[in-house]
Amino acid sequence: MVLKLISATPSPYARKVRIALAEKSIPFELVTEVPWDGTTQTPLYNPLEKLPVLIDTEAENDEDQAVYESHFILDWIEYKYPAPQYINLVPSTKEGELFGRKVQVVADGICDACVLMFFEKQRVLPSQEWTARQRRKVDGGLKKLAQWVGDKDFLIDDRLTLADVAAGCVLGYLRVRFAEHPWQDLYPNLKRYSDLLEARESFRRTRPVPQAINDKIV
Numbered sequence: 604m605v606l607k608l609i610s611a612t613p614s615p616y617a618r619k620v621r622i623a624l625a626e627k628s629i630p631f632e633l634v635t636e637v638p639w640d641g642t643t644q645t646p647l648y649n650p651l652e653k654l655p656v657l658i659d660t661e662a663e664n665d666e667d668q669a670v671y672e673s674h675f676i677l678d679w680i681e682y683k684y685p686a687p688q689y690i691n692l693v694p695s696t697k698e699g700e701l702f703g704r705k706v707q708v709v710a711d712g713i714c715d716a717c718v719l720m721f722f723e724k725q726r727v728l729p730s731q732e733w734t735a736r737q738r739r740k741v742d743g744g745l746k747k748l749a750q751w752v753g754d755k756d757f758l759i760d761d762r763l764t765l766a767d768v769a770a771g772c773v774l775g776y777l778r779v780r781f782a783e784h785p786w787q788d789l790y791p792n793l794k795r796y797s798d799l800l801e802a803r804e805s806f807r808r809t810r811p812v813p814q815a816i817n818d819k820i821v
């Protein structure tokens with residue numbers, strides 16, 4: 604199977620996939636783009652016009668070719684590239700697996716709120732109330748993550764799982780997209796946890812970078 608990943612430099616969702624593929628030593632071609640630019644390939648593969656999209660370039664039919672929605676892409680990767688041939692990123696128990704999915708819900712939800720705030724800032728008259736609502740979701744989600752992390756290095760099974768990939772990516776995204784948020788002072792345990800993850804090769808090689816959006820976002 605020859606994989607191609609459509610990604611964007613700041614995308615925390617795409618970073619989850621890049622990290623999972625790197626941790627499992629699965630080779631893939633990285634295609635970096637801006638989903639709002641007219642040159643984007645994303646709508647060719649995802650009817651929802653969002654990246655990341657993981658493309659199996661050798662799929663027998665169009666339907667099997669494209670995989671989209673980051674949490675589903677991660678499930679797909681674990682299904683197609685299971686342990687023991689590949690490093691297992693799924694928690695060892697059913698309870699752990701469900702908790703890991705809950706962590707990913709909160710991590711992705713914080714990212715979603717950040718994206719909404721980012722776009723609100725672009726408006727001629729940003730809504731303070733709407734921005735405050737999104738900020739509450741970021742703050743509430745971070746408080747929950749800090750509770751879950753406690754003084755641990757990893758959230759589940761004392762090893763890297765998809766829960767850490769998701770939590771690490773949202774924290775790494777805040778460092779770039781929401782640098783003024785005081786989460787590292789508020790939650791020193793989260794900063795320690797994030798620093799440990801960012802020191803991994805898979806995280807170092809996928810650090811988010813702001814992108815230049817050339818076309819008007821419509």
Ligand SMILES: N[C@@H](CCC(=O)N[C@@H](CS(=O)(=O)O)C(=O)NCC(=O)O)C(=O)O
Nearest residue numbers: 611614615616638652653654655672673
């Ligand atoms: N829930 C989706 C969110 C993906 C998403 O919002 N991607 C953005 C790019 S980025 O914010 O991750 O950089 C996108 O493609 N947006 C285009 C659009 O919303 O039409 C996932 O987890 O894959």
